[in-house]
Amino acid sequence: MAAYKWTLKKMGGATRVCIQSGEDIRHLRELDKKQWTVMSCPVEGLEIDSTSLKLMDVDGDGKLRMDEVIATAEWLCANLKNPDTLLEQKDSLDVNNIADESIKKVAISLQPSVISLADVEAAIAAVKVEEKPIPAAPLEADVIAAYKEKSADYAAYFEQEKLQKLGLAFIAEDAAKPGMSEKDFLAMGDQISRWESEVESLKLKVESELAAATAEFMPLRKLLLLHRDFYRLLKNFVNLQVFYDYEPEDKEGASFQAGTLYIDQRACHLCVRVNDLPKHDSQAPLSGIYLLYCNCENKKTGKTLQIVASVTQGDIKNLSVGKNGVFYDNDGLDYDATVFKIIENPISILQAFWTPYRRLSKWIEDKINKSAAEKDAKMMDDMTAKGDGLMANGEGEKKPAFDIAKFAGIFAAIGMALGMLASALVGVINGLIGLPWWAYIAIFVGIILLISGPSMVMAYLKLRRRNLAPVLNANGWAVNADAKISIKFGRVLTEKVNFIQI
DSSP states (O other), X not given: OOOOOOEEEEXXXXXXXXXXXXXXXXXXXGSOGGGOSEEXXXXXXXXXXXXXXXXXXXXXXXXXXXXXXXXXXXXXXXXBSOGGGGGGOOSEEEGGGBOOHHHHHHHHHTOOXXXXXXXXXXXXXXXXOOOOOOOOOSSOHHHHHHHHHHHHHHHHHHHHHHHHHTTSOXXXXXXXXXXXXXXXXXXXHHHHHHHHHHHHHHHHHHHHHHXXXXXXGHHHHHHHHHXXXXXXXXXXXXXXXXXXXXXXXXXXXXXXXXXXXXXXXEEEOOEEEOSOHHHHHHHGGGGOOEXXXXXXXXXXXXXXXXXXXXXXXSOOTTOOTTOEEEEEETTOOEEEEEEEEEEOOOOOHHHHHHHHHHHHHHHHHHHXXXXXXXXXXXXXXXXXXXXXHHHHHSSXXXXXXXXXXXXXXXXXXXXXXXXXXXXXXXXXXXXXXXXXXHHHHHHHHHHHHHHHHHHHHHHHHHHHTOBSHHHHHHTTOEEOSOOBOOHHHHHHHEEEOOOOOO
């Protein structure tokens, strides 16, 4: 039998397989596992309904692997006459497209020709089971509550009482004592325990009967959930297509894109939830991306989360630890975001152009601050010493007269240095006189390139190697290929402010 012919496309610096038909999904088992972009991903914390992901996670270990994805593809293709409809990502399905007769029979019983997930959920909610009489509580509710609140203290008291009788402990006279004997205390506990056990047993029985009564709907519910979510998973698993096709106006981003961070007149669309910060500490620096780690909090709901935002366009001058922004998740909920950690890497070639001058400026500023601090400290020490001397002697020491002979050599050295500097400057000016105008421009450009050129070249090389895979690996993914972010794609993932002239 001839090998299945896959469609290949260059995405993110790698050649990837495209899944663009039901037949592609049907033949997924034949795809070489070395060609899968992702080998496993977590079932929690993604922007895909975790209910659907858990249905695919057969072994229930919280990870979705290639074999489980393949098994899901085969189950869907066996239960759908036309698996092309998976590409529509709808939670509704034409009843005539259901291949499995038992599932189709349940769908027909709900009457609509196009069955939806909402129809099935409504049918499940409408299922009733015989109500079970709950046994009456052996004691008043407030008595049971008081017993539970004090049971540990009472048990400890009775234990101390036993030890006191043996001469091994002492109970103070003013200690709080239970208002009953240990026998009555234990009997009350046994009575409450038996009642709670009966209630729990009845509850489990009702749940079991409800599960049995709704069991016939579950395969249909599973079919509709996966009909909606499976193709989206494939585009995040086999090839990361949904990520590389991303546009800011899209409603659907990659499954790991948690929302958008607005900070420093930028919208950072590549924001990933942080599940394990220590893993990020070791993995994320390998990405080559400028990363902002933020603590996010919505004070109205009390919800908190940590994100890492990729900054792929703009400058870094106003970005620092402690800077505040606003994060919007994919449901539109806003959070106060505060940067608590930065992994520095080049953002753009323009930023790299100014980097040497910023470093020089910072070096000069640090030197000036250090010198000023040292002089200030010396002045304070001198003033303190003189003050101490005045207090000890009653008067200050006389200031020695200025000895011009002593400083004659210093003045001569300074004059010689200035003369040499002036001679060198005159020589440079004489050498430049008479050159054509364009030579001055060329010299200026040459000096600029000499200073900024190495930084720009290094930045360009690093920008070409930016790779999201280490960030995803830190979140529990097993990424099988590079997920590179080109300079052009970086302009999509981070939007700068666009001022419109009015």
